Amino acid sequence: MSASAQADSPQATAESVADFLRRVRTGIEGGLDPVTAANRAADELPQRLARLVQLLSRRVRGEYHEDEWGFDEEFAEAVYPVFEFLYEVWWRVDAAGVRNVPAHGRALLVSNHAGSLFPFDASMILLAIMKQHPLPRWARFLVLDWAFVLPFISAFMRRVGGLPASKHNAARLLEQDEVVMVFPEGVKGTGKQFSERYRLQRFGRGGFVEVALRTGSPIIPVAVVGSEEIYPKLGNARPVARAVGAPFVPITPTFPWLGPLGLVPLPSKWRIEFCEPIDLSSHGPDAADDPRLLFDVSEQVRETIQARLYENLVERRAAFFQPL
Amino acid sequence: MMGRRVVIIGVASHWGRALARRLERDPEIDYLAGIDTGKAPADLGRTDFIEADIRSPLLSRLLPRTEADTIVHCGILWYPEPGKPARVLHDVNVIGTLQLLAACERTRTLERLVVRGSAAIYGCEGATPYFFTERMARTLPLRTRFQRDISELEAYVENFARRHPEIGCCTLRYQPEVGPDLGTPLVRYLQLPVVPTQLGWDPRLQLVHADDATAALEAATRSQARGAVNVAPSGSISLSHILRVLRRPTLPIPHPLFGPALERLGRRLGAGPIYGDGVRLLRFGRGVDNRRLLDEVGYRPRFNAEAAIRDFAAKSHGLRIAPSIHPGDVVGRFAGAAR
Numbered sequence: 001m002s003a004s005a006q007a008d009s010p011q012a013t014a015e016s017v018a019d020f021l022r023r024v025r026t027g028i029e030g031g032l033d034p035v036t037a038a039n040r041a042a043d044e045l046p047q048r049l050a051r052l053v054q055l056l057s058r059r060v061r062g063e064y065h066e067d068e069w070g071f072d073e074e075f076a077e078a079v080y081p082v083f084e085f086l087y088e089v090w091w092r093v094d095a096a097g098v099r100n101v102p103a104h105g106r107a108l109l110v111s112n113h114a115g116s117l118f119p120f121d122a123s124m125i126l127l128a129i130m131k132q133h134p135l136p137r138w139a140r141f142l143v144l145d146w147a148f149v150l151p152f153i154s155a156f157m158r159r160v161g162g163l164p165a166s167k168h169n170a171a172r173l174l175e176q177d178e179v180v181m182v183f184p185e186g187v188k189g190t191g192k193q194f195s196e197r198y199r200l201q202r203f204g205r206g207g208f209v210e211v212a213l214r215t216g217s218p219i220i221p222v223a224v225v226g227s228e229e230i231y232p233k234l235g236n237a238r239p240v241a242r243a244v245g246a247p248f249v250p251i252t253p254t255f256p257w258l259g260p261l262g263l264v265p266l267p268s269k270w271r272i273e274f275c276e277p278i279d280l281s282s283h284g285p286d287a288a289d290d291p292r293l294l295f296d297v298s299e300q301v302r303e304t305i306q307a308r309l310y311e312n313l314v315e316r317r318a319a320f321f322q323p324l
Numbered sequence: 325m326m327g328r329r330v331v332i333i334g335v336a337s338h339w340g341r342a343l344a345r346r347l348e349r350d351p352e353i354d355y356l357a358g359i360d361t362g363k364a365p366a367d368l369g370r371t372d373f374i375e376a377d378i379r380s381p382l383l384s385r386l387l388p389r390t391e392a393d394t395i396v397h398c399g400i401l402w403y404p405e406p407g408k409p410a411r412v413l414h415d416v417n418v419i420g421t422l423q424l425l426a427a428c429e430r431t432r433t434l435e436r437l438v439v440r441g442s443a444a445i446y447g448c449e450g451a452t453p454y455f456f457t458e459r460m461a462r463t464l465p466l467r468t469r470f471q472r473d474i475s476e477l478e479a480y481v482e483n484f485a486r487r488h489p490e491i492g493c494c495t496l497r498y499q500p501e502v503g504p505d506l507g508t509p510l511v512r513y514l515q516l517p518v519v520p521t522q523l524g525w526d527p528r529l530q531l532v533h534a535d536d537a538t539a540a541l542e543a544a545t546r547s548q549a550r551g552a553v554n555v556a557p558s559g560s561i562s563l564s565h566i567l568r569v570l571r572r573p574t575l576p577i578p579h580p581l582f583g584p585a586l587e588r589l590g591r592r593l594g595a596g597p598i599y600g601d602g603v604r605l606l607r608f609g610r611g612v613d614n615r616r617l618l619d620e621v622g623y624r625p626r627f628n629a630e631a632a633i634r635d636f637a638a639k640s641h642g643l644r645i646a647p648s649i650h651p652g653d654v655v656g657r658f659a660g661a662a663r
Contacts (some may be wrong), residue, residue: 068559164453165451
């Protein structure tokens with residue numbers, strides 16, 4: 001991360017922009033043509049603004065790199081501060097056991113899924129690794145297919161490392177030694193009522209275990225506490241959901257009553273725990289054809305996450321305001 | 325293999341001609357013939373041009389007489405061409421392939437059949453595997469006419485291959501090609517002075533460099549690979565990135581209006597409408613896995629997805645008349661400023 005760029009206050013940036021424009025104007029008034037005037041003024045730009053200009057001009061000229069999945073690291077870095085604010089200020093995330101994520105090589109993170117309107121858990125797990133891990137790395141995450149038939153959201157997801165939830169995508173990423181996040185509960189997890197919070201739903205068909213076995217990746221269960229309270233789902237606007245083709249449209253205490261304000265997530269207190277990796281390499285890739293083993297491992301992961309969820313819920317105490 | 329006899333179907337098409345030019349230089353090939361309708365391409369040397377329509381049963385009498393051991397089918401049409409309107413596409417693609425297979429059946433000397441197909445068989449959907457492997461064909465609904473045609477003719481070729489295990493049949497599934505002088509609807513679209521895009525969408529694309537497209541076809545003709553093989557560059561590149569590299573200003577249009585708008589605007593600016601699954605391709609994009617091309621055909625594309633576009637940009641810059649107004653170029657003039 002470009003830590004220095006973030007350290008600059010927006011005020012200082014605005015001042016230097018104004019300064020630049022003033023110098024261009026004096027240049028033009030002094031009889032220079034606009035291009036030369038801008039060039040002269042730019043020579044005197046402060047370092048950090050010069051860097052920004054350089055970055056932007058590189059972007060518009062297409063001189064940047066996207067990997068074969070469409071992940072754009074510079075774009076991800078640009079939106080990083082927004083999520084950093086959510087992580088540090090809004091949700092005060094406590095992350096434990098980040099070192100269980102390997103610094104190199106493949107790993108499959110399996111987590112509970114919640115947050116009806118916008119599930120932020122993937123982004124917060126990603127930030128926990130980026131901020132707390134001694135060797136930060138970008139994790140990729142599998143997203144509900146529906147997000148990829150929506151304009152804007154599909155393009156955004158792809159650029160920050162999201163992919164349509166497909167076994168083929170997960171397997172190929174793991175073969176490339178990436179860290180991949182999956183949410184086996186899927187829509188059942190995000191769409192459950194507030195009264196059922198922190199109760200894990202069925203874990204799909206155990207497809208994630210199959211992928212882990214085939215690629216020889218360790219499974220790291222992740223328990224996320226706090227994501228259930230950001231948009232408490234009290235009801236489901238089923239006719240609206242059917243009309244737009246969405247899996248569900250939640251009704252929360254603030255959405256849709258407050259309009260766009262209802263999109264602001266509630267500031268619950270979050271805890272993320274990365275559990276001990278489950279090493280499956282002893283089974284060999286052919287074990288992926290054994291449905292018994294798939295269900296066993298799937299159940300083991302599910303129980304681990306459920307147990308850690310309860311533990312962390314107790315340790316968190318209040319959901320919103322921490323008693324002193 | 326010495327003394328090979330090769331017949332190219334659809335030799336008047338761009339790819340048939342390009343392949344014939346390459347094969348003409350090969351001394352191992354004793355006899356080279358091309359079959360197509362219309363006039364013989366002027367730039368071919370020793371290729372024996374046979375005028376015949378792929379749709380006619382006459383092919384069954386012509387083809388055995390050539391005593392060909394290798395037949396390359398380049399006659400599949402992606403989009404209407406002058407003299408080949410939209411309504412004959414199905415006839416040429418499906419009925420033509422059927423006639424060709426019937427003719428192949430009579431050609432006793434045949435050892436190898438290469439069909440130049442299309443990756444359109446995979447379709448374009450929002451949520452798909454990002455890299456289709458050859459086994460994933462027909463897992464998604466076939467939405468356009470061209471997709472159904474391609475799927476149908478591939479099924480015929482597969483059937484033929486099953487009945488004739490002694491003939492090595494290979495279908496190449498091409499991603500769209502890119503090159504400054506290709507003149508395909510997609511290339512003309514990318515060369516528009518202002519490129520309409522679909523608002524909020526940014527598809528991932530893999531465009532095959534024209535040199536790689538021809539070289540892969542040649543490699544497949546020589547190799548022993550059987551079954552379907554994807555032809556695509558490694559990696560992928562998004563449309564927005566492509567247009568920045570090409571310095572083309574974009575005009576985002578809400579996606580329901582994109583097709584009609586492109587048809588209107590395209591005609592006025594000199595690029596026709598986008599055919600077949602082009603509109604869906606420019607919304608959802610498509611990526612395919614090219615490992616079989618590398619490992620089994622043994623051809624490694626010279627250009628990856630980004631390099632193919634950069635080369636295309638470098639070669640089409642000379643075609644510009646007016647100075648560029650793209651912010652990328654404007655910024656380029658200020659490039660000294662940042663240093």
